[in-house]
Amino acid sequence: MLEINDIHVSYGAIRALKGVSCQVDQGEIVALIGANGAGKTTTLRTISGLIRPYTGTISYKGQDIIKLPPHQIVNLGLSQVPEGRRVFTRMTVLENLEMGAYSRNDKANIKLDIKKVFERFPRLEERKGQLSGTLSGGEQQMLAMGRALMSRPTLLLLDEPSMGLAPMLVQEIFSIIQEINQSGTTILLVEQNAHMALSIANRAYVLETGEVVLSGAAQDLANDPQVQKAYLGE
């Protein structure tokens, strides 16, 4: 479904990605783990078209998307929950969800999908008229996820959805990610919380200073002594 081949990205003199390749197949949950500054966010931003790599290819459903602007990539059914949630703080919860459906014109179905988001995240419904900047961190994360779902993605990129959340809420967010996956959305998940990520993923990639150093079935990586030492704190 998504194939990334040897992408290189630099920020000025800083080489953030030095030839990253990975692949996500239909229906999977794929985890991308790695330490701070490994290049996880850069990878996701490159996939979404916010950053242009200077070499390499990215294809999505067989189409080369590397030259497309971000708003067109969303139209292809690839959406992202960015790092740090990035809700529109001066807009209401409802307006944030509407922005998520910006590329769509089927008003009736958009209404239906907003309802579905509210079913999944009842706390958002209670706060639908509230400015998003006044939501708690957990609620903002739910809003960011709901908003990304509003474009009806077939592939959802999630950048550290558990960041800064209490353990209870992390559990909740991860089970929602699994639900989203079970209802047919493929997921590429970036996480610092390698434990949780490997427990729900089918496969995983380990990124280190801009390079993929390990990859394989999530189970195998979770049992790998190297990974356990570096990322699972065991």
Added chain:
Amino acid sequence: MLSQQILNGITLGATYALIALGYTMVYGIIQLINFAHGEIYMVGAFVGVFMITVFQQGLVVSLAAAMLACVIMGVTIERFAYRPLRRSTRLAPLISAIGLSIFLQTLMTKIKGPQPIPFPHVMEDALYKLGPIEISKVQIIILVVASLLMAGLHFIVKYVKIGKAMRAASEDYDTSALMGINVNRVISFTFAIGSSLAAAGGVLVGLYFNSVSPFMGVTAGLKAFCAAVLGGIGSIPGAMLGGLFIGVAETLGIAGGFDTYKDAIAFTLLIIVLLFRPTGLLGRPIQKKV
């Protein structure tokens, strides 16, 4: 006659507000003080005059034509003078704006000459008595047109999809793009709206003061800019409030005998307000964009 002066002040302030909205909206979305905005207002006034004299059109058609012409002009300016500089230092588009402002003034001077020209006679003015105050037909037109345009703007920004996208983009480009918003198109739209409001302001001011000149955008532009900052740059209600505030203060100042300093009133007021509220009347507290 305080109430009379306040009415006159509100009329003047409504025209400042129309111009101030363009400054604040453009600043809100691309953090640029569009120094050519006063010249868009000036060109709008001239297009109005041109429609009335050359094409013998009435006020409504001339107003609409001026607005349309300035939409095209504003969008073109953004596309060719600002967009190529978006990723350079913040000073570059500012210099480009100042250059454009000088260019447009000079161009209009070349075409029409430096002297102010009278606004053509489109209708008989009339005075109506409302208790102790008098209101002219022109004042009514200005207040009605300005109110309708501002109500329309409010509606767009609050309820229409592209207006909501403007708010989203003014908060966060990247995330807006991730929503499927074409940010460049939203920026063009912002220039279109701001320029059309300025054009309307130009025609209305021409009508009110019965004069247009290639340099009319300089003072009016600066005062409207003051109004936008005073209201809180980036805030749409702030620009409306700031415009009215400055219009009323200026008129009261003149009535109070400060007519020699009339053009200084806006700036004095701005300094005083900023001393107490550095982000303006309705401005948000300064926060860093992530």
